[in-house]
Amino acid sequence: MKYKVADISLAPFGRKEIEFAEKEMPGLMSIREEYSHTKPLKGARITGSLHMTIQTAVLMETLKILGADVRWASCNIFSTQDHAAAAMADAGIPVFAWKGETLEEYWWCTQMALLHGDKGPHLIVDDGGDATLFVHEGVRLEKAYAETGTLPEITAKNKELRIMHKLILQEMDADPKRWHRVAEGLRGVSEETTTGVHRLYQFMEQGKLLFPAINVNDSVTKSKFDNLYGCRESLADGIKRATDIMVAGKTVMICGYGDVGKGCAQSMKGFGARVIISEIDPICALQAAMEGYEIKTIEEAIQEDAPDIFVTATGNCDVITADHMAAMKDMAIVCNIGHFDNEIQVDAVLDRPDTQKIHVKPQVDQIRFDDGHSIILLSEGRLVNLGNATGHPSFVMSNSFSNQVLAQIELWSNDHEKKVYRLPKVLDEKVARLHLKKLGVKLTELTEKQAEYIGTPVEGPYKPDHYRY
Numbered sequence: 001m002k003y004k005v006a007d008i009s010l011a012p013f014g015r016k017e018i019e020f021a022e023k024e025m026p027g028l029m030s031i032r033e034e035y036s037h038t039k040p041l042k043g044a045r046i047t048g049s050l051h052m053t054i055q056t057a058v059l060m061e062t063l064k065i066l067g068a069d070v071r072w073a074s075c076n077i078f079s080t081q082d083h084a085a086a087a088m089a090d091a092g093i094p095v096f097a098w099k100g101e102t103l104e105e106y107w108w109c110t111q112m113a114l115l116h117g118d119k120g121p122h123l124i125v126d127d128g129g130d131a132t133l134f135v136h137e138g139v140r141l142e143k144a145y146a147e148t149g150t151l152p153e154i155t156a157k158n159k160e161l162r163i164m165h166k167l168i169l170q171e172m173d174a175d176p177k178r179w180h181r182v183a184e185g186l187r188g189v190s191e192e193t194t195t196g197v198h199r200l201y202q203f204m205e206q207g208k209l210l211f212p213a214i215n216v217n218d219s220v221t222k223s224k225f226d227n228l229y230g231c232r233e234s235l236a237d238g239i240k241r242a243t244d245i246m247v248a249g250k251t252v253m254i255c256g257y258g259d260v261g262k263g264c265a266q267s268m269k270g271f272g273a274r275v276i277i278s279e280i281d282p283i284c285a286l287q288a289a290m291e292g293y294e295i296k297t298i299e300e301a302i303q304e305d306a307p308d309i310f311v312t313a314t315g316n317c318d319v320i321t322a323d324h325m326a327a328m329k330d331m332a333i334v335c336n337i338g339h340f341d342n343e344i345q346v347d348a349v350l351d352r353p354d355t356q357k358i359h360v361k362p363q364v365d366q367i368r369f370d371d372g373h374s375i376i377l378l379s380e381g382r383l384v385n386l387g388n389a390t391g392h393p394s395f396v397m398s399n400s401f402s403n404q405v406l407a408q409i410e411l412w413s414n415d416h417e418k419k420v421y422r423l424p425k426v427l428d429e430k431v432a433r434l435h436l437k438k439l440g441v442k443l444t445e446l447t448e449k450q451a452e453y454i455g456t457p458v459e460g461p462y463k464p465d466h467y468r469y
């Protein structure tokens with residue numbers, strides 16, 4: 001199968017928006033210019049598992065211009081922009097993604113992107129770690145099969161793992177070493193987001209990481225821009241497209257005050273909302289206090305302030321429980337901007353005998369409790385900015401994706417151990433530089449004397465690795 005998208009006739013519309021986006025993605029366009037002749041990714045088979053948006057299309061075509069053979073799936077069932085997927089399929093890139101996949105379809109798409117014919121990829125561009133997890137689970141199950149001689153039973157409690165295991169087991173009899181071959185052929189993965197990076201460090205600490213990895217999220221020009229300024233714009237976009245609510249005057253509870261939470265809080269405050277934060281980390285809680293936010297537990301806030309909007313931004317599970325939702329004010333909006341949907345106990349609230357789900361429109365549901373109050377749940381608890389809107393603006397994604405391309409070049413050009421690496425600061429500064437011209441920024445240059453005085457090279461890098469920005 002060459003591709004699977006919702007509607008290939010959307011390709012011309014997708015192409016027009018890609019052309020708009022290119023103008024706002026100076027980092028990626030400069031990288032195209034710099035490397036289009038040397039083609040540093042020549043011969044590389046790349047699998048992407050990353051939101052199939054217009055901005056991602058510019059990334060995919062950049063990888064292709066640099067010589068790679070690219071296949072793609074989205075990393076969320078709601079985040080695909082169908083016109084972007086169609087434009088990529090039309091341009092000859094095998095893409096398996098549409099908005100509103102079932103979980104079974106989602107994992108099938110991930111598998112289709114991972115299998116380049118009967119081969120695997122050399123490199124993965126991952127967002128949240130699902131493609132990486134697929135390969136690791138494939139290898140683990142194949143090992144179990146080899147040891148016992150019988151196909152392993154599907155015992156995972158997690159619904160998504162069960163679906164993925166079923167797909168892996170379907171082929172195992174016919175090809176019991178498929179995922180071993182894929183893992184052996186992999187030169188590495190570059191990971192986009194906080195949650196995926198956590199998974200990689202866990203694999204490494206447990207000695208289970210099967211191939212090298214680059215943590216793109218912790219490049220300064222990624223997490224201190226995309227997570228912060230990206231969410232500052234796209235959170236409000238998601239909430240407003242879903243509900244048309246006026247944010248000014250409302251009380252908004254943001255759970256988690258990391259990079260994403262900081263952007264969300266600033267956004268809601270900017271609209272004129274009263275913002276309450278919950279945190280587990282004393283440093284982040286203190287930061288929130290210094291910015292003038294109230295910090296409370298979610299239970300306290302529900303009782304004392306009856307927030308109108310709840311946003312989870314923690315990367316953690318069970319942050320908003322079914323009991324919390326039962327106690328919220330009528331028509332409270334509940335949404336998540338963290339990577340996975342387990343921040344909100346969606347299944348648990350729907351399993352309660354006193355709730356009823358009323359579908360309002362795609363990615364907007366009303367959950368009515370028998371006591372008469374309702375809550376409005378956005379994107380079934382999946383990331384609101386990509387489910388209810390179109391994700392971050394192109395400019396900030398150009399920063400993130402420039403890091404992704406540089407990470408892919410690094411993994412393809414050099415050998416690495418099975419560890420998690422970060423890109424050197426000099427490349428971080430390069431990504432920032434590539435975006436300054438578009439903003440009309442004029443940098444001050446160090447004099448030799450000044451450089452010597454502060455102990456940095458005139459041309460950078462300007463800060464030690466431990467500097468926090």
Ligand code: NAI
Nearest residue numbers: 193194195256258259260279280281314315316337338339
């Ligand atoms: P982070 O680690 O900087 O921040 C998360 C914060 O949540 C931390 O300060 C942590 O102390 C706090 N936290 C953890 N458990 C909590 C709990 N039970 N209650 C309250 N606070 C709690 O991570 P970052 O970069 O802010 O990312 C957060 C999530 O958003 C991740 O899942 C990440 O992958 C995702 N993400 C989503 C984006 C989007 O466009 N939707 C963009 C970038 C990241």
